[in-house]
Structures are given as structure tokens and as C-alpha cells.
Amino acid sequence: MLLKIPLRRNQAPADPAISLLNPVLMNAQLNTQNLTLNSPILDESKIRNSAMTVIETEARAISALQKRVNGSFLHACQLMFQCHGRVVVIGIGKSGHIARKIAATLASTGTPAFFVHPAEASHGDLGMITQKDVVLSLSNSGETDELLTILPLIKRQNVPLIAMTGNEFSSLAKLADVHLDVSVSEEACPLGLAPTASTTAALVMGDALAIALLEARGFTSEDFARSHPAGTLGRRLLVRISDIMHSGKQIPVVDQHDSLTAALVEMTRTGLGMTAVTDDQGHLLGVFTDGDLRRAVDDNDIDLRDTRVGKVMTSNPKTITADKLAAEAAQVMEAFKIHALLVVDDENHVVGALNIHDLLRARVV
Template sequence: MNAQTNAAAAILPLTNPLLDEAAIRASALAVIDTEARAISILRERVNAGFLQACQLMFDCPGRVVVIGIGKSGHIARKIAATLASTGTPAFFVHPAEASHGDLGMITHKDVVLSLSNSGETDELLTILPLIKRQGVPLISMTGNENSSLARLADVHLDVSVPAEACPLGLAPTASTTAALVMGDALAIALLEARGFTSEDFARSHPAGSLGRRLLVHISDIMHTGNQVPRIGADTSLTTALVEMTRKGLGMTAVTDDDGRLLGVFTDGDLRRAIDDNDVDLRNTPVRQLMSSSPKTITADKLAAEAARVMEEFKIHALLVVDADNRVVGALNIHDLLRARVV
């Protein structure tokens, strides 16, 4: 069993006599089935209205303003956040606050996406005439295509559901899930239409792990100057060991008088030399023991590329060279770990 299975086993069976294990499982499965059906129905609603909504948001010279209140407000916030992080500038406006000044945040360059399951939410209907007066395109997302909000909108997206997962038919459950999925469908359709890339995504998530992997360059984390271990080809093995120990990267570059790379001498090369009884550790020049075709990388490459090279070739450090093969830096796996690239 995996950790999750073990954790579940640790809390079962139920000890409270008021809790019925079979009933709880049945209730949970019924919710999942109900919401799955609500989502599956959305497939047939990716229609001309959906395409028109995408066109309005794609052509929008301003931002997509997403509004909603109550549970629809929570979903509206999530949709606005998803749009903004996937290449469609967007933000959330609370309709009640809009009536008290925040309506000024909406300009004639924007598109409004309004969420209400009933389509009759007072706070929304109060501000719609003012939005329409500005000539702002209005997209509605409701569960009632005959509602006031649906009829006032330029485009209506039907997110009605056969039933809520709540057995009382009161708590928004399946309806909010359907609205959220429709919002995700809009966001991802626009992402692909814009040619939005993982690098674009990382720029809006610089603090996340993806941002670190995609935005950190070798030049940001490499050792430079006197921090880079380097020796000449005629240097003795003993001196090479001193340089490696002083710089602490587990290797040293071997360069000519102009700083061009000739090879690399690593901890592994040292171990092999020690195991070879014919090697004079004190006097053998490092050129006889170095690797003459080391893996290198340039400073403009992403740190994630360095991680890939290290993993592919089972090495723990890389030398950084310029276009003339001069050594300009060095890094090892610990530098990537500190930068949280791996």
C-alpha cells in the first residue's frame, strides 16, 4: 500500500456511532458522479457563443474584468487569476464595491465576464446599465439562458446543470464546478490561440518552481573570477589537488596561457590516479590524467539545461565557456540546488 492508503487505513473504521461508513462513501460518490455529469454536458456548449466569447477576449485591447458575488464571486476570482496567468490580462471586481466607486476600474477598452447562476443577482443587474453605456462588451455565464443577465449580454455561456450535488438542492456545488470548468476552457483556448509558452507562464510566476527552472540562467548562479578553479596543463597532480580543495567544486579547469579550455581534472580522475600504482602522484603533470573532452555550457543557457546535462552524463559539475572556448565560470550540482532549479 502507498502512503495515502496507509493514512486512510489508519483512520478507519469510524468510531463515532453517528457516522455510517457506507452512507458516507455513497454520499461522496454521488457528489462526484453528479459533478462529473455536469461537466460532461459542457462539451455540447462549446458552440458559436463560446467561440464569440473567445474572440471578444482575444481582441480586447484592455483587460477582461470578471465579476460575481457569493459563490459565483469565488469562482470569478479564480477565473480572473487563471486568465491573467495564462496570457489574458484580467482582474476581478466585486459588484457591490463597483456600485461604490470600483466601477471606475472598468474602461471602454475592457471586456466584462459576469457570473451568476440565477442570472438575476441584484448587485450585478444594478451595474449592468452603466457597463452597457460605456459600450463595454458583456459576456455572461449563467445557469438560466432566459435570465435578465443572459438577455442583456452580448454573449451568453450556458453553465446550467441538471442538479446540484447538494441533496437539498441549495448549496452551489455542481453549478460552481461547471462555471469553473467553463472558465478554464476559455483560458486555455485563449492560451493556445495566443501561442502562450511555458516561458511566458514562468514570467508571471517568477517565485514558483517553474519560474526558477525557466528563468534562471547559468550566468545568474555560476562562479566567476578567482572562484573558478583553473591550472595549467603542466601543473603537478599535487598542485591540482590543492586548487580543487581551495575552490571546492570537485574539479578544476585545465587551460592554456590564453585561458582556453584544454581539459578538466575531477575528483573521479584523482581517484583513478590513486588506484593506478604506476602514477607518481607528486610529479605527474595533470595533462596526462585530465579528461580532454569535458562537457561545457555557455553562460546564456538556462540553469535547467545545466541540470539536464549533469543528469544525462552523470557528472556533478560543469565549466562555463565563451564563444572562443575560454573558461569564464563554473558551477556544480550544489549551485543548482541552492537556486532550487533541481
């Protein structure tokens, strides 16, 4: 025998607490609260004052760091500069986020570095740290349990330890070979709870370390580009004329004694909107462009069938060498309002050609 229990449709739950778990009802209640016209968050002057207070508080925290570029800072730079392995940056919570950024900045500016999560280090990742490395540990309190757990093991390996804390008397600071003081007098958070000024101070100190090391290593813009090959800056600093120019049979070239008709055929064949004009030894004499053609058509004294291209070409054209950066070609084109360039060698022989479309395809401009 089956027992049928009738169900009442559209019946609201008896317990009002259960209804609060309905996402639709919860969002409706939240939206209603946010639309309260008397909410101070809608006061423009209070918003502005709040933002200015945060900025001023964090600016003071950064300014206080200037006096802390001392012997400890120099010692930390020395340890990191002489490191034959990598700088291992560790931290947890908000300090962990800052530690990740510092590791990324160091790595992209010539100091090999990576981030290790201290909790994961306790479960195997500690093996990533070798005796050739230097450890940079971040903790505002200097008493973070996850860090203190792994520090004895790091010290046992005789790995240099740099601590960045807001408490020079903390356990982390005392265990470190070098302590960098990033303490702040107050947080920007009005509750004094959320890490704000303290994380900013730690971030700036990390940037100071990275840039000091960058300059000590003689790190150049080309070195930076090698770490950022996919970015716009990397392309502008790495792509050279030889990488994108047309070469061999793709170069439009005619002799100075050739006819305008021959020049037009050559321009059409390569599609670059111009052709190089050379002498009998292959030295560049000039260039014939679409603009030169228009001017020749408008000149009644010029017979397009009989005139030699050498008489209507533009002499001494702008050129560039194959070893130059593609970005330099873009600068030349922009400065002289031209759309194509011939590439020459030291003896003024034409070895390549390119136009603005080649630069666009290479994403240099």
C-alpha cells in the same frame, strides 16, 4: 450608607437558555452528538456512495459543456482576445469565488484580468472599469440584484459584456452581448440547494476560455514563468546558467603542463571539487576532479609530485553554455552522475563553472 448584596459563588444561571451560550458547554454537547455510534456518517459504504454520487453528478455537468463550445464561445474568445484593456470578472457569493479564480487563471495565462466585487462596484469600484475593458459576469440565476444594479452603467460605457449563467432567459443573459450557458440538470447537493455542479461547470467554462486564449496568443512556458517568478516552475524556467555560475577568478583553471600539486591548490582555492585543464590558447582540454585524484593516488605508477595534470585529467568533459537554463545543467549532472560542470563559449574557452550546490542554492533542484 453602602448596600452590600451577597453573591453566591459557583451558582449556575437560572435560565437554561443562557447556559447554552457557554462555549465550553456548547462544545461538550456538540462533541457528544458527533460521537453517536448510530450516526450514518460513520457508515463507510454510505460515505463512499455519497462521494461517488457527487463526482458522477459533476462529471455529467462538465460533459454537457462540450456541446456548448459553439458560436457564443468563439465570440466570447474574440472579444477577450481583442480587448485592449483588461477582462473584468465579476460575481458574488459562490459565483464570486469562481469569478476570482477565473480572473487569476486568465491573468496567469496571458490575458490581463482582475476581479471586481459587484457590491463594492456600486460604491466606487465601478470606476475601475474602462471602455477598453471587457466584463465577464457570473451568476447562476442571472438575476443577482448586485449585478443587475451595475449593468446599466456598464452598458452605458459601451463595455462588451459576456454573461455566464445557468438561465439563458434571465435578465443578465438578455443584457449581455454574449451568453455562455453553464446550466446543470441537477446539483450534487442532495438538497438541491448548495451550488456544487453549477459552480464546477462555471469554473470549467472559465478554464476553457483561458486555455483557448492562451493557445491563440502563443503563450509559452517562459511567459508563464514570468507570471510565477517565486514558484518552483518559475525558477526552473527563468534561471539560466549565467545567473548562477562562477566566473572570472572564481573559475578553477590550470594549464595541461602544470603539476598535480598545482591542480590541487587550484581546486582548494575555488572549492568546486574540480578544475578545468586548458591548452596554451586557453581552449578546454579536460577536467581534473576529486575522482581523478583518488584514481591517481591508487595508481602506483603515478608520482603525485612530478606527474603533469594533463596526463591524468578526464578528456572531453561534459560542458554547458551560459545561455542554457540551470535546469538543463541539473539534467546533465543527473544523467552522467557528475556533480560539477564547466561552462564554455562557442570557441571552447572556459567562461564559468558550477556545481550541484549552486543549483541547490538557486532552488532549481
